[in-house]
Amino acid sequence: MSIPRLLVVDDDPDMRSMMTQLMQKNGFIALPASTEREIRAHLSNGRIDLILLDVMLGDENGIDICARLRREQDVPIILVSALSADHQRMAGYEVGADDYIAKPFNPQLMLARIRAVMQRARRSSSLAYRRRTRTFRFDGWVYDGKRDDLHSPEGYLVSLSQRETALLKVLLANPHIPLTRDEIVAALDVTGDSDKSEAQGRAIDMLVGRLRSKIEANPKDPQMLRTERGVGYIFGADISVEE
Amino acid sequence: MSIPRLLVVDDDPDMRSMMTQLMQKNGFIALPASTEREIRAHLSNGRIDLILLDVMLGDENGIDICARLRREQDVPIILVSALSADHQRMAGYEVGADDYIAKPFNPQLMLARIRAVMQRARRSSSLAYRRRTRTFRFDGWVYDGKRDDLHSPEGYLVSLSQRETALLKVLLANPHIPLTRDEIVAALDVTGDSDKSEAQGRAIDMLVGRLRSKIEANPKDPQMLRTERGVGYIFGADISVEE
DNA sequence: CCACTTTTGTTACAGCGTGTTACGTTGACA
DNA sequence: TGTCAACGTAACACGCTGTAACAAAAGTGG
Numbered sequence: 198m199s200i201p202r203l204l205v206v207d208d209d210p211d212m213r214s215m216m217t218q219l220m221q222k223n224g225f226i227a228l229p230a231s232t233e234r235e236i237r238a239h240l241s242n243g244r245i246d247l248i249l250l251d252v253m254l255g256d257e258n259g260i261d262i263c264a265r266l267r268r269e270q271d272v273p274i275i276l277v278s279a280l281s282a283d284h285q286r287m288a289g290y291e292v293g294a295d296d297y298i299a300k301p302f303n304p305q306l307m308l309a310r311i312r313a314v315m316q317r318a319r320r321s322s323s324l325a326y327r328r329r330t331r332t333f334r335f336d337g338w339v340y341d342g343k344r345d346d347l348h349s350p351e352g353y354l355v356s357l358s359q360r361e362t363a364l365l366k367v368l369l370a371n372p373h374i375p376l377t378r379d380e381i382v383a384a385l386d387v388t389g390d391s392d393k394s395e396a397q398g399r400a401i402d403m404l405v406g407r408l409r410s411k412i413e414a415n416p417k418d419p420q421m422l423r424t425e426r427g428v429g430y431i432f433g434a435d436i437s438v439e440e
Numbered sequence: 441m442s443i444p445r446l447l448v449v450d451d452d453p454d455m456r457s458m459m460t461q462l463m464q465k466n467g468f469i470a471l472p473a474s475t476e477r478e479i480r481a482h483l484s485n486g487r488i489d490l491i492l493l494d495v496m497l498g499d500e501n502g503i504d505i506c507a508r509l510r511r512e513q514d515v516p517i518i519l520v521s522a523l524s525a526d527h528q529r530m531a532g533y534e535v536g537a538d539d540y541i542a543k544p545f546n547p548q549l550m551l552a553r554i555r556a557v558m559q560r561a562r563r564s565s566s567l568a569y570r571r572r573t574r575t576f577r578f579d580g581w582v583y584d585g586k587r588d589d590l591h592s593p594e595g596y597l598v599s600l601s602q603r604e605t606a607l608l609k610v611l612l613a614n615p616h617i618p619l620t621r622d623e624i625v626a627a628l629d630v631t632g633d634s635d636k637s638e639a640q641g642r643a644i645d646m647l648v649g650r651l652r653s654k655i656e657a658n659p660k661d662p663q664m665l666r667t668e669r670g671v672g673y674i675f676g677a678d679i680s681v682e683e
Numbered sequence: 684c685c686a687c688t689t690t691t692g693t694t695a696c697a698g699c700g701t702g703t704t705a706c707g708t709t710g711a712c713a
Numbered sequence: 714t715g716t717c718a719a720c721g722t723a724a725c726a727c728g729c730t731g732t733a734a735c736a737a738a739a740g741t742g743g
Binding site for chain 1: 699700701702703704709710711
């Protein structure tokens with residue numbers, strides 16, 4: 198059995214790092230996140246076994262996020278919140294949360310409840326091997342969502358490196374949304390050690406440049422993978438998704 | 441989908457009938473019980489989707505019953521108890537309960553939590569019965585789960601070494617999940633004594649390479665047994681399991 | 684016990700993916 | 714138009730991986 202990978206979503210850095218450290222110390226891989234975009238970036242990028250989702254996230258709302266995710270994903274979600282009234286808990290369960298934990302919480306009890314939800318999910322899905330893959334089409338290109346290559350508008354097969362593929366997935370998950378370099382780094386990072394977001398140099402720029410050289414007709418004048426000066430990069434092509 | 445069938449286990453007749461009526465009014469079939477023997481009778485008789493299990497049952501103990509049931513069954517269990525201290529809750533989770541609800545409870549909240557647990561169990565469409573021998577099919581290949589050989593898509597019989605077979609089994613048990621070399625070594629090690637697991641060199645890489653040369657159409661461009669650079673290997677083929 | 688085959692592990696080397704650096708270019712703004 | 718930070722990219726360095734060749738271990742049959 199591989200190590201469980203948790204997504205810890207909270208907008209308070211102290212709470213977030215406290216929770217990630219708690220998880221790491223107890224044998225989990227804990228990936229930090231604070232926005233719905235970061236959640237989606239992680240989900241599109243790699244396996245996530247469970248999401249610990251704070252309800253009050255600045256201008257976002259964990260309940261709404263949970264409801265949206267549930268329409269698309271089966272990933273286990275535990276809501277965490279200082280709002281502990283019964284009607285607030287029920288709102289959480291009604292949008293499909295697997296559990297609802299009130300703050301402040303007993304760390305050991307939280308661990309027990311995480312394990313309970315994951316065990317329940319695993320007990321019944323151990324034989325559900327078929328992966329749900331979606332096919333993306335954009336600007337004549339076709340990406341089947343699983344391999345490290347895609348079909349060009351002319352029908353050729355263009356092979357990408359794994360990191361280029363990961364970047365493409367992040368972009369496809371966030372079309373028409375400007376992504377900062379830090380957000381891309383966080384989405385591409387699988388280790389979870391990066392709550393601090395170390396100096397990444399120009400690696401992302403290089404990665405973007407290399408992807409451009411493979412999928413842009415004229416890399417000097419990119420149509421899909423555009424630069425948002427002073428911000429980051431934005432994927433500006435219409436995407437159609439099939440199951 | 442048929443109407444969910446719940447088992448309501450409580451030794452207090454008033455509490456039991458209150459709960460069964462609550463369930464019946466909300467679209468469930470609620471079957472009353474008060475002892476472990478009655479629980480087992482129901483489980484062996486017909487389908488039970490969830491058990492609401494009181495912790496204090498006269499001379500019996502819900503925690504112990506839960507622990508015993510868990511060893512044999514995957515049925516969802518929610519413990520209900522007036523004992524609401526954290527250590528008591530944790531004791532419940534530790535024996536495999538899916539949730540722990542304190543008395544007195546809000547009926548609507550209890551319904552929400554029941555639905556949450558059942559949804560989680562159903563979402564991954566329980567195929568939870570253990571089979572003796574499983575036949576795996578992936579990408580045209582057929583492996584009967586027993587022998588050290590498998591049938592190629594063209595119908596030839598390809599024989600694997602003992603260690604190659606073991607690797608294949610590990611991969612089939614963890615599809616679409618990146619496995620580190622350490623995890624593979626641990627899985628291949630049957631003794632389990634190996635916390636040392638040092639000085640394995642590149643043995644896994646060689647093993648993977650040899651398996652590739654036998655089951656990949658083009659070993660230079662592996663479609664099933666793919667490399668996750670900096671991590672390990674990942675089996676990226678859809679698997680169907682029979683029998 | 685030995686010769687032989689098969690399986691498994693080790694080493695060495697080449698190739699590739701990825702991050703860093705350096706430098707030229709672009710674009711926003713005064 | 715001048716300035717400067719942001720960006721694109723070529724060149725390089727380094728680590729990871731695939732694989733051939735070899736060595737060791739584990740059968741196998743006499």
